[in-house]
Amino acid sequence: MLHNIMVISYFVSFMLFVGCESKVQLPKNLVVKAVFAFGDSIVDQGSNNHIATVVKSNFLPYGKDFNGGIPTGRFCNGKTPPDLIVEELGIKEFVPAYLDPNLKSEDLKTGVSFASGGSGYDPLTATIVSAIPLSTQLNQFKEYIGKLEGLVGKEEANYILGNSLFLVVAGSDDFANTYFTAGVRFKQDINSYTDLMVEKASEFVQELYNLGARKIGIFGIPPIGCLPSQRTLAGGLDRGCAKEYNEAAQFANEKFSTAIDSLSKELPQSKLVLLDIYNPLLDLIVNPQKYGFEEVERGCCGTGTIEVVVLCNKFSGTCEDDTKYLFWDSYHPTEKGYRILVDQILKKSINNFL
Template sequence: MRFSSCLVASVVYLLMEVYVVNGQPLVPAMFIFGDSVVDAGNNNHIKTIVKANFPPYGRDFLNHTPTGRFCNGKLAADFTAENIGFTSYPPAYLSNEARGNNLLIGANFASAASGYYEATAKIYHTIPLSQQLKYFKEYQAKLVKIVGQSNASSIINGSVYLVNSGSSDFVQNYYINPLLYKVYTVKEFSDIVIKSYATFIEELYDLGARRIGVTTLPPLGCLPATITIFGSDINECVKKMNEDAVSFNNKLNDTSLILQNKLSGLNLVVLDIYQPLYDLVTKPSDNGFAEARKACCGTGLLETSILCNKKSVGTCANATEYVFWDGFHPSESANKVISDSLLASGISLVS
């Protein structure tokens, strides 16, 4: 692991010791919106093929049990919850765990294969962000019944909100959908997605959110599946897709700054996952990894969701050596590095 990564990890634990007092988290609760990178099992409860509630998913998670997380173990959001003092994770809102006092630590509304662009979720019969917001409104009503209006408002206003979305809009929709790429340039489509992002943040703000962390797009061209599908038989990151991601991320930063200035009391922080993941992919050995081109599951070239199953031939024995668990999603070990790298930029959300 590089010196900088070790330094970040040291800062993480120092901050935890300094800020997490008497076993209490730094914020009242944590709310999560977005796609498969943060879905903790909501897709288990809807009619879609985009699921991960079967082996080998979850083989390194608590009790070696698949939960619907698109990973062998913990998500970056899980590590983030731990880093800010939570001893359990916000439950998937559609799960049986999301009831009673379990709701006091927040909830996870994310759904794999959803995006800022409303139609992306419709294609895969998953939960669009508009519906995730409706569930959040429903959650608030339940919270009021548990703790009363005043306490509920304090929880809603004082909590941290994580938003991870946008990748599916490009990889699982735009790049493969002639109804989009033949009509819009990637720049035009990015503008449409950014407009949807701004609308979502404003609506989340109107519902009481004040501390919002939103992730950038990752290096889309470096995902094992995108290299396989779009890489023209060259086992390297697809440059054009990475350029598209960087362009989108620049717009995300600019738009977030506008929103920050527009909405009184909003603390909106853009959390860069592009560079940390790009560094893991391009310099895996510097970060303690052995393999970055292939994922652990199956051949490691494409398998994701139902294609990544207990019969997938070639699945690795030790996922800690791999940057990616399946064709689209980082391994638990990579998620840990990514989460730790985000703490410094996101510390204003919890302090």
């Protein structure tokens, strides 16, 4: 029973991005050769298709609006943040998973995703749902570097890595699956747990830097208490936003900000940027009409209250018009939601990577 609750709650972790109809004006002197992603389901481009975990989305209705309607393992109806970012930067159409058996050599030069749905900064988080932990994602990246050097030579590989954008998206599952659901909150207070998250995140960023990464965007924690599944599980009879969850996210974000500022001073030539997702997503939830949304408390899949991953399937049914919904399932946004968020994030933060 506990495992089922944790799996349901996993649907509750997340982080976002986007791109609007008006293209973001990119700085002329910004060079981005490739985009790489690490973390959880927000940037998992199909990694979990190739491991033994229940956290999968390689079946309909997932991916119904992506590349001909064939599910790829993206936790969305269409494109996800990495896809939208490479699109905005003019690099390529989408970012493939590193574990994709059909991965082309050209994709090694322009970026891949190592992310795994259900992963987090706390090593226990990935273990709960048998996801690929950040430590293994890092090992895969080391393997990737060897392949890239074999393809273009060490000098060119170093140039690509030094002029690429690295996205780190994690932390939501640490709260949703591990801290609040798995009972860690009864053994550890929120202050010490967020200290653990920040410590592990800092270690991960340091490792990326040591391997050649210089432009690293670390996503903050979103208002997880307002995700449809978290409303259902912890929002009371009226399914309001779970206040305690949102307060935990804000608390963690404050610590992440301090830690990233400190790391930036220690790592020469690094551009470490904390990307705020909390406030942009909350604004979409509080002011949906401003963005053309009609439903922000339920997902498009099934009842929209709890369906996610295996619970969101071909028998669930979907809403008539997903462009009116902020969320695709009970914890991942629709492509439209991601586009709006990515657009805002890039406009606000892209200059910080110069």
